[in-house]
Amino acid sequence: MPPISEPLRKLGFLTIGLFDPAEPRRGHESTLEIIELGERLGFDSAWVRHRHLQYGISSPVALLAAASQRTSRIQLGTAVIPLGWENPLRLAEDLATVDILSGGRLNPGVSVGPPMHFAKVQEALYPGTADAExxxxxxxxxLLDFVRGAPATDFSGVEGFEVFSDRVQPQSAGLGSRMWYGGASLRSAEWAGAHGMNFLTSSVVKAEKSEDFGEIQLSHIRTFRAHHPDGDRARVSQGLVVIPTDSASPEQRAKYEEYARTRLPRTAQPQGPARMMFAPDLVGPSAEIAEKLYADAAFREVDEVAFALPFTFDHDDYVQILTDISTVLGPALGWRPGS
Structure with a gap:
């Protein structure tokens, strides 16, 4: 295997949390059970993906509030909240509340840009003000300012029997240092670094100066750290779709391999007007996956990851994948489970 400078220090996973519209509680409960399992297996973090007007988790902050009461150690993250759907002041209140409920374990990841299919949803989301957003x-x-304690108003003090603050309440110490930006471009990497955020880089990047996925991702990591006050110590988490098959049944292995096969063509060249590049899904025995990761220059640049669970698999598949990641793949990458 090619050498790696540091053993993997933090191991996390990301789930989308799908549900049947006829029985939405079951899907949400499954997601909470997967997060509980992640804590028992020693994972350092569990991340939830955001979905609006789809059959996935539309309110990850609310779901993580529930997860915070069913876990005690694992870090809880959002990857990511698209801020085009959010009011930063109100979101800051929700994030701080859940962070306090979790005992300081929330890791909010965010991104910017217009909401998906904005022309179709703008009147429902911002009636009369869409053009001004x-x-x-x-x-x-x-959002960063409010989370970090900047004034939200010039009014504070006592009015009648009520006491008012000029800052978002509650304020949660440390939350400002646990804010992440999910970026796929050099500009996002530079902006996140300059504003002291942490950086989430995933299996999707924008082909700006290269069409080699690993080369692009490595440039984002280095650009982010070059502009961050902490330099090479600035936190970066890499997220790829990783599916170990060590304990999988023959039927599961066949399903996983077919899933990766159908998604492979999109990795050959940039996709769409935005020229997005996708990383191939990594499927196979943990020893093979570890070798591929060690050969990845971007992976060798980081010491924490959040591997993405495939969107459409079953609960039992996620149990098998997470168990193999924590017991076989993680140790092969130098990781040791938390306790």
């Missing part, structure tokens, strides 16, 4: 990095800056 700012979907730029300024929306992230406002």
């Amino acid at each position: 700012d979907f730029s990095y300024e929306r992230v800056r406002r």
